[in-house]
Amino acid sequence: MASQPDNMSRRAFLRGSATLIPTVGLAGGISLTAQADEPAPNLSEYQPVFFGEDEWSFLLAACDRLIPGEHAGSGPGALDTNVPIFLDRQMDSPYGHAERWYMEGPFDLDGSPDLGFQYPYSPREVYQKGIAMTQQYCRQEHGKRFEQLDGDTQDAVLKGLEANDINFASLGERQMQASDFFSHLLENTKEGYLSDPIHGGNKHMAAWKMVGFPGARASYRDWVDQHDVEYPLGPVSLNGERG
Amino acid sequence: MAKQQPRVDAVIVGLGWTGSIMGMELTDAGLNVLALERGADRSNADFAYPKAADELQYGIRHTMMQKPKQSAVTIRRNLDERALPQRKLGAFLPGDGVGGAGAHWTGVLIRPTPTDLQLKSFADQAFEPGVLQDDMQIQDFGVTWDELEPHFTFFENVCGQSGTTGNLRGETQEGGDPFEGPRSEPYPLPALQDTQNTEMFDKAARQLGYHPFPNPSANVSRAWTNPYGMQLGPCNYCGFCSRYGCVNYSKASPQTCILNALKQRSNFAYRTHANVTRVELAADGKTATGVTYIDENGEEVFQPADMVILASYALNNVRLMLNSGIGQMYDPVSRTGTVGRNYAYQIGGGIHMYFDDIEFNPFATAGATGRMFNDFSPGNFDSASHGFIGGAKMHSSQASGTPIKTPLPKDTPSWGQGYKDALQKYYGHHMKLSMTGSVMSYRTNMLDLDPTWKDPYGMPLLRMTFDWKENELKLSRFMRDRLREIADVLKPDHMEESFQLNGDHFKVTSYVSTHNVGGAVMGTDPSNSALNRYLQSWDVHNVFVPGGNAFPQNFQANPTDLIAALTYWSAKKIKEDYLKNPGPLMSRA
Incomplete structure (x- = not known):
């Protein structure tokens, strides 16, 4: 029953939503990108x-x-x-x-x-x-x-x-x-x-x-009415890492 | 000798919904008002994106909830069991800090029915003598629908309630709840968007002849400016609502709807980390002189006040009354005393359904997202023939899709490769059919003081005696059968049930509900209520106790709308009559 978004609409959605993700520090909040480039430690080390x-x-x-x-x-x-x-x-x-x-x-x-x-x-x-x-x-x-x-x-x-x-x-x-x-x-x-x-x-x-959990995206106003359609975007973390 | 602060006209204990409402109303009347909050200060900045979107911190570690370290509840299921402290939170999650439970609630804002307010009168008329359990102690609230209706309407405007009107001044409206009491005004805002599960539930419920409608919501569907001039932004369906602060100014909370307006007033002040341990009484015991609290440095402070409003969580309001000697402690053997009497709760149950090929996207949701029907609330169906009183809200809600809480079928392994496979297979493919059922009041479901355990200030902990009774277990079975019929229509690939049934006892280890009510109930008869119908203590006239503690038994829906309406109702009487002539607002005779 579930449908995949076609490639065109997926690309359009990705383009559209990329602009919604803030990339600068928020007033009084945590910067979304500050630590994004810090690699997670290796367990062995x-x-x-x-x-x-x-x-x-x-x-x-x-x-x-x-x-x-x-x-x-x-x-x-x-x-x-x-x-x-x-x-x-x-x-x-x-x-x-x-x-x-x-x-x-x-x-x-x-x-x-x-x-x-x-x-x-x-x-x-x-x-x-x-x-x-x-x-x-x-x-x-x-x-x-x-x-x-x-x-x-x-x-x-x-x-x-x-x-x-x-x-x-x-x-x-x-x-x-x-x-x-x-x-x-x-x-x-x-x-x-x-x-x-x-x-x-x-x-x-x-x-x-x-x-298939999108993490801390926390904004789905333009997705909530897309019923039974697989969500196309990967997750983001509190530190702004994108997956 | 305790440190003493300058006298105020009114001191409010606890700064959640009821404390904020009382603060607004009493400062309106020109009083000099001080609120004392035992938790931390909290403002919307504390929930700013992305901070709140952290399941571990808020959903699992309960950062916004009360700390049992500060005041645990001890719990037993009957009078013969030894109560043990609830050392970490489990069955219920009372809030802590400014905003209280109003900061972390889900935001389902629904009224009781007119029948719910007069349940004893309904029972006397609809049930033959001897049908109901003889240890049941249900009562009317002592206040009518017409008296409360303006206060529901006002609070719903404060919150920007979003939903579909079902009964406007007696006229049934398409798409709303045909069983709701007549509203004087439609919902302030239209309903939230539906999700996949609500669409499926709606269709199946209609097919079976029920009347589903959108969960009435305090997560606002559109931008809203409330009567205090406070602004809410449209919900963005972030999926972090119940147990979380709102990232988006979209969930009605004391912070979002009241406090920033209240804090502007020069006759209002509040102190945090101020833990009130007792109300002090005058020598004759008939009036309160103020409250004693422990400040953030651990020092004892006396705060004199002409009026005391106990506005903390229902359970703590009762504990403060007991620890202060306000009214007589309830004795379940002689059935005398009223403080601690008629503690009640809610009973839940549901069917977990798994659909291999349907994407529910559970993370894209508002806390209150869902649909419900009210066909099984008291008076709308023949529960007498099934031997029980009460009702249930039947619903499919999708409050969150956070992954640590992913429900998995019971037959999947809880660890190993099988667990990982199940997580991958079932996440996002689950929906739930739920019932939230009323719980009546009984002789031995009660609150008193624990004889053994104490808080860090040496005050006895509250002891809860509570178990499921036959009436509620019958209700649970009846509602299970109705939900099974809905599941049969929906035909999931896999399903399983979770209900309280015969022989089940109350367990504190997993979440049930934070709709703890009763214990200091309102009424018109001082022999069976701790508060009169204006939420004024029968015994100490300058103490008012707004909160869920005032419910004589619980109904089948969420309590916040009624708690707030009762608070406005009480405040109106204080402003109109009590301040002019302080004294008992009802005579004991």
Whole structure:
């Protein structure tokens, strides 16, 4: 049912809309182009600020399983799009420190999970403890670190975390369950993959290009009535990068 | 000894919609007015393009919302469960800072029906005794359609409400809602543009004999200058609306519609990061002397005032009353006391439909974009034969197309190659059929003070006791069946449902609605309402409490239009009668 705009109308639309994209700094706003030419860092050269070397190795391996890269099929993966850099930067944000959350005791861990999380950890602590427990489990079960396991075994470990088949309490962590850690890791990985590159992930808006989200264009007055027609323009980012 | 500020005529606690309206009205009356806002200052410059177009910052990290750190709510589902604090936001997202929820709302601006305002009278007439649950505590609002109509009209002009008129002075109008109460004036502006999903919904609903109409919107469809001289620009369908500030001066908000006019007035001032912890009462407890707040330096300050307007979020208004000893705290066992009584909410549900070959372009939308029909609001259908009271707004809305929130079918993997494939396949190919249902008030759905947890200033947190009741679960099932019929017409390639059904309990972990209402309800009987019909405390006559807290139960649509109309209604009475002769506006007898 969907129709593609024909080449003529697509070109006309591109020409017309190019003039709508401001290219100078906006009064009181953020310049749309100031950082557009700054290349996103290469993951291999990035020095993590929060995560230690061992934690970083775990994250690289885990992210690659959660959203596998181009090598594993179509579309960019978490490593292609700098998701681990996003995670590292989030740990130093208000979110990482749980600055907005109510973290006063007592911490009652016996209530219904439907009443929301009750463990006393900020996301920074969730990652530190979660990675340590997972590595301990991998050493006990497989005699190796997570990142040294083959892909299928890594997936089995991640599934074990997700389903709480890996018992954190028996490994010494009694306040937080394996699935609590896994859900942070998965949720944050998707956030890094799909949020604006200004936050460190979604390098060159590759994930947006894959799904067809135009990013921060935020102006569709001349498109809203074009029903069931594929939107022809690539995304722009908060920093003015165009894809 | 707390620091003391110079006395003002009226102090307003909270600077969102109701605080801004009261500020306008009371300064009109010549009063010297001060507003205290516990959050940050916010102006339209804070939302200037492209800042607001950031899903992580606003949609996910809730930058415009209240911080649980400052005042969490503890929640339990029944009187026997131990309430636990909601440590991070989930089921509801109250606003924070100047503008309050009015800065980040979606912008659906719709009236209740005349029946919604007199639901108890309707129930007494339409239901045989014994049909409804005996723990239900529904009541009339104590104010009629005709009394509120001018105030709806005025606020809709303040907002530049965009939509299609359905009932103009009793005459049904083509394309609008034939079930709406009679309007004295048409909508100020025409409806927003339709999108692919609204076109499909409209066609299917008409085929089934319903009466769909465009969601009434406070995202304006055309340029608009409001009665305060404030200007709004036509919506550009940016797709960042609900949970975001508007990049374009197109979404009605306190900032866009009122505050820049109010700030010009020499008899108005406001302070931010001023967190009111309690209202201070005179020795006899019959009048308030002012409020105590914690300023940005953490110092306690006493602000004397002749009148106190509690204009913060519904939940916090109730908490302030409880923490200040205004009125008697509700006791669900003896059913005495009124503050905390009749907390209510809304019930949602929907069918996610996926169409492989249709492009919905969900990012090209206004927050309020959508169509709805009102054929299932109270009085318009025979709910008595199905054993429940209430109704639902049935709609297909498309508030946003931001990608982190992309809905995916439940049977797709949540990670791995399968997740990536699903994201690629389904993004932009989804539309939703939704119902937003009313929630009645019940003996044990209530608010009080938590015995354990406190805020950073040592004040008890608010404790919410709430669960879905049989009446609402029956309503949910009935509406699900109706939405299924619409889905059958539309024939998606794949669909799945999400409804609250028998045996389901309230969960705080995922978003439900920020239409928390009740807890300090209005009425004409001081034994079952905390406020009289002018939103004045029955017990402390110089305290007025405009907000969703005044609803005796919730109806099936969005609350802002009614909250604002009630605020203007209250302000009118203050100006016409109270200021001349301060005292109770209704007698307790």
